[in-house]
Amino acid sequence: MKITGQICALGAMSGTSLDGIDAAVLITDGVTITGFGRHDYREYSDRERATLKAALGLWPDDDVAAAARVISHGHRVVLAGFADIDLVGFHGQTLCHDPGGRGTHQLGDGDALADDLGWPVVWDFRTADVRLGGQGAPLAPFYHFALAQWMQATSPMAFLNLGGVGNLTWVDPAKAKPEDPGALIAFDTGPANALLDDAMLKRRGVARDEGGALAAAGQIDDDIVSNFLAHPYFYKMPPKSLDRDTFSDLSVAVSSLSDVDAAATLTAASALAVAESLQHCPSPPSEIWVCGGGRHNPTLMQMIAAAVDVPVRPVEDAGLNGDMLEAQAFAYLAVRIARGLPTSCQGTTGVRAAVSGGTISKPSPKSL
Numbered sequence: 001m002k003i004t005g006q007i008c009a010l011g012a013m014s015g016t017s018l019d020g021i022d023a024a025v026l027i028t029d030g031v032t033i034t035g036f037g038r039h040d041y042r043e044y045s046d047r048e049r050a051t052l053k054a055a056l057g058l059w060p061d062d063d064v065a066a067a068a069r070v071i072s073h074g075h076r077v078v079l080a081g082f083a084d085i086d087l088v089g090f091h092g093q094t095l096c097h098d099p100g101g102r103g104t105h106q107l108g109d110g111d112a113l114a115d116d117l118g119w120p121v122v123w124d125f126r127t128a129d130v131r132l133g134g135q136g137a138p139l140a141p142f143y144h145f146a147l148a149q150w151m152q153a154t155s156p157m158a159f160l161n162l163g164g165v166g167n168l169t170w171v172d173p174a175k176a177k178p179e180d181p182g183a184l185i186a187f188d189t190g191p192a193n194a195l196l197d198d199a200m201l202k203r204r205g206v207a208r209d210e211g212g213a214l215a216a217a218g219q220i221d222d223d224i225v226s227n228f229l230a231h232p233y234f235y236k237m238p239p240k241s242l243d244r245d246t247f248s249d250l251s252v253a254v255s256s257l258s259d260v261d262a263a264a265t266l267t268a269a270s271a272l273a274v275a276e277s278l279q280h281c282p283s284p285p286s287e288i289w290v291c292g293g294g295r296h297n298p299t300l301m302q303m304i305a306a307a308v309d310v311p312v313r314p315v316e317d318a319g320l321n322g323d324m325l326e327a328q329a330f331a332y333l334a335v336r337i338a339r340g341l342p343t344s345c346q347g348t349t350g351v352r353a354a355v356s357g358g359t360i361s362k363p364s365p366k367s368l
Helices: 046-055 065-079 110-117 127-131 141-150 194-204 210-217 222-229 248-253 259-280 298-307 325-339
Strands: 007-014 020-028 033-043 087-098 103-107 121-123 157-162 165-171 184-191 288-291 312-314 359-361
Touching (some): 033 065, 033 325, 065 103, 087 110, 103 127, 110 121, 110 359, 121 325, 141 325, 157 325, 165 259, 184 194, 184 259, 194 259, 210 259, 222 259, 298 312
Parallel strands (some): 007 087, 157 288
Antiparallel strands (some): 020 033, 157 165, 165 184
């Protein structure tokens, strides 16, 4: 399909934290951002979350039917509440991510969603990148570059997303395009919320360490954190990416600790992984702008701020919505794909050449 000018794109994201579906409208031509539209959120029920969690690690040839129904129903419900949409960016749910092996698996059927909604849907964003030798993640950096331009940044800066897994994007806003050499460096930092949320659910039957209260009351096990930071991943040069459960050994390591000490240790591990990541930036960022659910955890934010030498600020301080940045990112990427513009490059995923990934599904005539 041919896209010209600014359009109304709707992005949807279901992340590795398995909390729910973010949906947000972005007005963009796939290069510049003109405005931000309505947004919505649909939380997964406990049963839906359990179904998705049980499907983690499964591939398309496994039995993922129950999880597929959760993704299909949840997206159909939240996205149908929008109107006057030109294009949808549908990420789906990552079940497996193994770019050096079997590839990557985002659960979701863009063809069916296009028929359900009556709008064209862009989906399967990561496969083309992986097939061309890239990590397939992170994909938000091209949007971060556009945001840096929107913010009128003049010096290198960084965006930090604290979702289930943490990822960092270093941006040089002086470059003309995101695919230009030196414009972007992006990679996963380590666990952010996933392991802590899993521990809270297992130990206390709650979704998260609300407000970082348990971590604030606990003692950090320095030996466990030191062993965690000795993992080869932290010495690997970017681009690089993680599966949600790459650091599952850390969960085992804290299993003998009390609830408060486990929370403190897991939170410290996430924070110090961010600090370690800055060694891979071409130059120190002037500021770190934080989005994702982890920015609501003051203990985590304080630990990150204490571990780095630059200001750490929630993106709300720049007039942005940190809960919706990733959904907006997939709206932005969808427009770029519809225009044939690249969505990843060597600096973001390690792909050999800048690539525009994704599949575009149009509604069948009978659904219109």
